[in-house]
Amino acid sequence: MKSKIECRWLENMAFEAEVNDHTIVMDADELNGGNNLGPRPKTLTLVSLAGCTGMDVIAILKKMKVEPEEFHITVEGDLTEDHPRYYEKIIVTYHFKGKDLAADKIQKAIQLSQDRYCGVSAMLRNGTVVEHEFTIEE
């Protein structure tokens, strides 16, 4: 199966992507020629990771009849000093709130996501093939 997105340059450093019938604007901050019209694209990778593993975990916990009152995830990435600047280490922290939540089931749900289901985690750990091409039209 293939996924495809389109991302259009707006002006200066701002881009607008069409993805699953939604629009996401990305932009640089003022120090880097942008106007902060949207988040930085690199940080979006962390959002992508949080959403992917978060959906796994909440779906697995539902099957286990574990229902947290609140659930949020923080994702922290350490950027390399040199170019290309990327996250050389990423820490995902899952925060649950609720009465009598079973820690063993929560741990199991996270492990299943990290080891078996979360495609973004797997891709970030293992790497993938990125190819490129271009077209020019008058």
Place this chain on the structure above:
Amino acid sequence: MKSKIECRWLENMAFEAEVNDHTIVMDADELNGGNNLGPRPKTLTLVSLAGCTGMDVIAILKKMKVEPEEFHITVEGDLTEDHPRYYEKIIVTYHFKGKDLAADKIQKAIQLSQDRYCGVSAMLRNGTVVEHEFTIEE
């Protein structure tokens, strides 16, 4: 330098992330327990990649005095059949429109982004470390 995002569970499969003072909602589609309130998280990785390399390319071209009238990027990912399902191959296509655009400069700008500046491309190619932990509060 560190980047940090927070991503909060809303309901069912919907999550809301706070990133660079912007809010991004992600959701599953109806077939997977969601309501399509936002894009799928995995597809956001492709958006992140497009924005990261797009900003490089447009900034480099500006320094080279190459100004396209229009510029958009398509990113296509091939998903693995088995879990964890991730993009085993990603193709980034840069589309330029404009009068007398110098193909050699455009190629150079893309190459500089892919080889030297685009952190998302580098991270996806090389892989990174992903660790996890969790907290439970009553």
